[in-house]
Amino acid sequence: MKILHTADWHVGKTLQGRSRADEHEAVLAELADLAHREKVALVLVAGDLFDTTAPSPEAERIVYRGLLALSEAAPVVAIPGNHDSDRRLSALTPLFDLARVTIRAGVSRELVEIETRSGELARIACIPWLSQRYVVKAAHLMDEDAAQNRGLYEERMALVVQSLTEAFRPGAVNIVMAHLAIVGAALGGGERTAQTIFDYWVNSTLFPADAHYVALGHLHKTQQVIGPCPIHYPGSPIQLDFGETDMNRYALLVEASAGTPAATETVRLTSGRGLRTVAGKLSDLKPLSGTTGDDHLRVIVNEPARVGLGEEVRELFPHAVKVIIQHEASGGDGKKQLDRTNLTPHELFVAYLNEKDTEDEGLVTLFDELYEEAHASPPA
Numbered sequence: 080m081k082i083l084h085t086a087d088w089h090v091g092k093t094l095q096g097r098s099r100a101d102e103h104e105a106v107l108a109e110l111a112d113l114a115h116r117e118k119v120a121l122v123l124v125a126g127d128l129f130d131t132t133a134p135s136p137e138a139e140r141i142v143y144r145g146l147l148a149l150s151e152a153a154p155v156v157a158i159p160g161n162h163d164s165d166r167r168l169s170a171l172t173p174l175f176d177l178a179r180v181t182i183r184a185g186v187s188r189e190l191v192e193i194e195t196r197s198g199e200l201a202r203i204a205c206i207p208w209l210s211q212r213y214v215v216k217a218a219h220l221m222d223e224d225a226a227q228n229r230g231l232y233e234e235r236m237a238l239v240v241q242s243l244t245e246a247f248r249p250g251a252v253n254i255v256m257a258h259l260a261i262v263g264a265a266l267g268g269g270e271r272t273a274q275t276i277f278d279y280w281v282n283s284t285l286f287p288a289d290a291h292y293v294a295l296g297h298l299h300k301t302q303q304v305i306g307p308c309p310i311h312y313p314g315s316p317i318q319l320d321f322g323e324t325d326m327n328r329y330a331l332l333v334e335a336s337a338g339t340p341a342a343t344e345t346v347r348l349t350s351g352r353g354l355r356t357v358a359g360k361l362s363d364l365k366p367l368s369g370t371t372g373d374d375h376l377r378v379i380v381n382e383p384a385r386v387g388l389g390e391e392v393r394e395l396f397p398h399a400v401k402v403i404i405q406h407e408a409s410g411g412d413g414k415k416q417l418d419r420t421n422l423t424p425h426e427l428f429v430a431y432l433n434e435k436d437t438e439d440e441g442l443v444t445l446f447d448e449l450y451e452e453a454h455a456s457p458p459a
């Protein structure tokens with residue numbers, strides 16, 4: 080049977096406040112076209128459909144219509160990722176069931192079964208994103224050191240995978256779909272930092288050799304992971320972050336049968352706009368004007384700051400979403416030190432991210448949550 084595997088849509092993600100809704104709409108339509116054209120028997124969406132757990136109505140419209148459009152080509156099975164709200168998705172489960180879209184928001188021993196028109200059976204063990212706090216009991220998180228907790232997380236994830244895949248059956252196409260990070264795999268860029276730290280990485284050896292295919296989400300770079308069976312990340316369908324090195328985006332077409340391990344083919348997706356960084360003195364940048372197509376640009380200008388420089392750069396590059404003026408002062412004292420004395424922890428963290436040239440609202444929210452948690456008064 081032919082399967083379309085995609086993940087990490089991150090619908091709702093903006094770029095310096097600019098909406099990317101049109102790109103997301105276009106790329107989901109491109110995926111639905113691909114599913115129709117290739118007559119796939121099954122579509123797998125391995126988490127991070129949304130960029131936040133509280134998406135805008137526009138983001139919801141795009142994702143839900145995208146899922147429905149895919150389901151017109153073939154049955155769809157989806158799991159939440161670390162950016163999704165499992166509760167929001169699980170609330171919609173009964174409605175989506177009516178439309179051949181199965182959303183598995185929690186862990187269940189009952190595998191999802193999809194029978195194709197030709198009578199082939201796919202059995203899918205679904206493992207949505209599980210936080211360390213969920214998998215390793217809170218008490219352990221407080222007692223043990225980080226390395227031990229990582230071990231515990233991995234150990235318990237292995238138990239989860241094992242207990243679900245025990246239900247694999249000869250004669251069916253046995254699939255694991257999961258949202259997690261595998262040791263040795265490469266980050267694509269734009270993943271949420273706090274949840275890509277090594278606490279959450281597991282070894283590919285926890286997947287069983289009798290899985291015909293492991294459909295992963297979480298890392299944004301298209302890649303195969305070495306392991307006991309075919310294990311793949313499709314990557315995000317549009318480029319999400321300036322830090323991403325590969326501008327090409329893909330979906331995976333998987334050919335699987337009960338008799339052989341799956342073979343995959345990468346299919347290039349072209350709907351999203353590129354994210355590109357150009358850097359140099361104004362004289363270096365001028366010749367590049369008009370050569371960058373409709374790519375979103377980050378422009379780093381190596382000139383002393385002066386009034387009007389930003390506007391000049393934006394005139395050269397109308398698609399510039401970020402202009403950074405970065406002049407290495409000769410003999411100066413380097414970066415101006417920020418006066419930190421009167422800043423709140425929230426402001427300090429935002430200032431730190433700015434210094435690192437990172438903008439991630441999700442990360443700031445996570446920081447705020449953790450800070451609150453750490454300072455909450457203990458129960459009486």
Ligand SMILES: [Mn+2]
Nearest residue numbers: 087127297298
């Ligand atoms: Mn993701």
